[in-house]
Amino acid sequence: MVDTPSMKTPAIKSERNYLDINYDIISWLFPLDHKRIAMLFLLTMSLFVVIGGAGAGLLRAELSNPREQLFYADIYNRIFTxxxxxxxxxxxxxxxLAVFGGFVLPLAIGARQLAHPHLNLFSLHLYMVGGILLLIAIAMGGVEGGWNFVTPYATLYGAGCTCLILLSMFFVVLSMMLQSINLIATIHTMRAHGLTWFKLPLFVWTTYIASALLIIAFPFLLVFAIRVSMQSMFAKGWISFG
Incomplete structure (x- = not known):
């Protein structure tokens, strides 16, 4: 009998992905990969979902029994806000915009990256700064102005918390406006060869339309945040309420 040499199967090297390509802290604080940035958006967003869900639970607990009052009216209004x-x-x-759009959109159009990776990272950092300011405002007691900050009711309370919350809204709105611009630029310039407008997936169309509408609406929201902040700090706004 003739001994045949054993055939060794070559080891298949697993392809590295966005999660294990680099583990150092800098690569997670300043990533340029759109998937990592979307994951960081998701993690940060999850924290605020927990905070907002806890607030919703407290509101429902207050309304569950009309004969018992868990919170005073001002505390209830602050939780609601x-x-x-x-x-x-x-x-x-x-x-x-940031999670589904930032993660799925490049994959849906055959792109390896968003059109402006550094702008994507800048949007993430703006969002985190806004979140930190909101947490500080909550720790300081919050305000009773409601989530839509209708004037003049929103300007009747301490300027410190009001301005912090409006500043946090300013950073988040600016972050999402830049993200919308980035998504639209990606759809225009990074589509795969042969992927015409009529071949785009429905998700890409919805993201494009939503981003375009937000780019139109967000500048007015930014001006609103600045105006209410000025009225709260200096007791003088652009509109007189008598």
Whole structure:
């Protein structure tokens, strides 16, 4: 009998992905990969979902029994304001644009990256700064102005917390506006060869339309935040209420 040499199967080297390509802290604080940035958006957003969900639970507990009062009226209004701002500005907006848009959109159009990776990273840092300011405002007691900050009611309380919350909203809105610009630029310039407009997936179209609408609306929201901050700090706004 003739001995045949054993055939060794060559080891298949696993391809590295966005999670294990680098483990140092700098690569996670300043990533340029759109998937990592989307994951960081998701982790940060999850913290605010917990905070907003806790606020919703407290509100429902107060309303569960009309004969018992768990909180005074001012505390209830502050919880309501915190819950609304957290869920609208720190959950709904980044969930569509930064998480789903930032992660899925390049893959859906055959791109390896967003059109402006550094702008994507800058949007993440603006969002985190806004979140830190909101947490500081909550720790200071918050305000009772409601999540939509209707004047003049929103300007009747301490200027410190009011300006902190409005500044946090300013940073988040600016972050999402830059993210919208980045997504639209990616759809225009980074599509795969042969992927025409009529071949784009429905998700890409919805992201494009939502980003365009937010780019139109967000500048007015930024001006609103600045105006209410000025009225709260200097007791003088652009509109006189008598």
């Amino acid at each position: 915190m819950h609304g701002i957290t869920m609208v500005y720190f959950f709904v907006l980044p969930a569509l």
